[in-house]
Amino acid sequence: MIRVVHYLNQFFAGIGGEKSADVGLHTIDGAIGPGVPLQGQFKDRAKIVKTFCAGDNYATQQNELFLKECLEQLRKIKPDVIVAGPAFAAGRYGLACASLLKAAKDELNIPGVTGLSPENAALESYRQDIYAVATTGSAAGMAKVLPTLARLALRLGGRVELSSAVEEGYLPRGIRKNIRVEADAAERAVNLAIARFKGQPFRSELEIIPFDIVPPSPPIQDLASATIALVTEAGVVPAGNPDHLETQHASKWFHYPLAGNDLKKGEFEAWHAGYVTDKTNEDPDRSLPLDAMRALEQEGVIGKLCDEYCVTCGCAGAVSAMRRIGQEIAAYLKGKLVSAAVLTAT
Numbered sequence: 638m639i640r641v642v643h644y645l646n647q648f649f650a651g652i653g654g655e656k657s658a659d660v661g662l663h664t665i666d667g668a669i670g671p672g673v674p675l676q677g678q679f680k681d682r683a684k685i686v687k688t689f690c691a692g693d694n695y696a697t698q699q700n701e702l703f704l705k706e707c708l709e710q711l712r713k714i715k716p717d718v719i720v721a722g723p724a725f726a727a728g729r730y731g732l733a734c735a736s737l738l739k740a741a742k743d744e745l746n747i748p749g750v751t752g753l754s755p756e757n758a759a760l761e762s763y764r765q766d767i768y769a770v771a772t773t774g775s776a777a778g779m780a781k782v783l784p785t786l787a788r789l790a791l792r793l794g795g796r797v798e799l800s801s802a803v804e805e806g807y808l809p810r811g812i813r814k815n816i817r818v819e820a821d822a823a824e825r826a827v828n829l830a831i832a833r834f835k836g837q838p839f840r841s842e843l844e845i846i847p848f849d850i851v852p853p854s855p856p857i858q859d860l861a862s863a864t865i866a867l868v869t870e871a872g873v874v875p876a877g878n879p880d881h882l883e884t885q886h887a888s889k890w891f892h893y894p895l896a897g898n899d900l901k902k903g904e905f906e907a908w909h910a911g912y913v914t915d916k917t918n919e920d921p922d923r924s925l926p927l928d929a930m931r932a933l934e935q936e937g938v939i940g941k942l943c944d945e946y947c948v949t950c951g952c953a954g955a956v957s958a959m960r961r962i963g964q965e966i967a968a969y970l971k972g973k974l975v976s977a978a979v980l981t982a983t
Contacts, residue, residue: 723752
């Protein structure tokens with residue numbers, strides 16, 4: 638029987654939410670949380686012998702220590718395969734899963750697989766080092782991804798050499814291998830072209846992933862006469878979130894007036910699922926620095942501060958949505974004759 642170690646963050650392990658994001662590594666016998674239906678997918682072919690869990694902050698901010706502790710446990714347990722997550726679009730969780738899989742493979746030759754949204758930041762750093770199954774942006778897609786995770790875990794745990802991403806169902810890793818095929822490159826290219834001309838289904842053998850190149854704006858020549866706006870993805874909104882800004886996967890943005898020299902506790906608060914908002918709620922200027930900008934305005938460093946600020950929530954935001962929101966905010970600020978914006982993040 639294939640022995641499996643399953644890694645979860647503090648939320649999916651049932652330890653707690655953001656306030657528990659700093660908890661250290663725990664090990665638990667058997668399957669918990671999403672591991673229970675995952676074990677059901679394995680049936681009698683594999684068993685989750687241990688579940689590792691740690692807080693997202695701990696796993697990422699103290700990643701070296703986190704990995705050291707995990708490797709020490711893995712040496713004792715000697716699993717055949719590791720399943721991490723799935724982490725969906727969660728950035729810190731995704732980085733923890735990916736770094737654990739890479740370390741286990743590099744140091745102990747233990748294979749593993751995780752589940753990530755194609756837009757998860759972990760793929761940028763670890764795409765070629767790990768196997769990851771595509772997921773939706775949130776845990777709503779858990780049931781759909783578990784069968785593929787289980788199937789790949791069984792193949793990896795059984796030391797079966799995986800074939801291409803298309804055939805196996807994992808995200809492309811950007812690795813090319815030489816293989817023998819019946820038709821040479823010229824014939825395959827002509828067949829692809831004919832299929833495209835006829836409107837028939839086809840798939841390119843070399844998919845090019847485009848990346849946005851955003852040229853920087855020219856520097857402001859005279860800050861003392863410039864109008865500066867505050868923009869934030871930290872979710873700072875008037876108390877009560879009157880316009881219902883989403884705390885993750887945001888599709889909206891809003892603009893609100895700025896008055897006075899600072900933001901008052903109780904009048905503004907943070908609605909954001911990606912960080913502990915307590916400090917911001919105590920002092921909203923931590924995430925939307927009106928006090929600092931007013932000081933620069935009074936000192937004459939900047940001409941004036943825009944009378945409104947723009948806000949969205951960047952937690953697990955889809956690239957397409959964030960691109961649209963950025964364009965809409967830029968157009969809005971341009972209409973207010975803003976010279977530049979200070980964008981604060983979490």
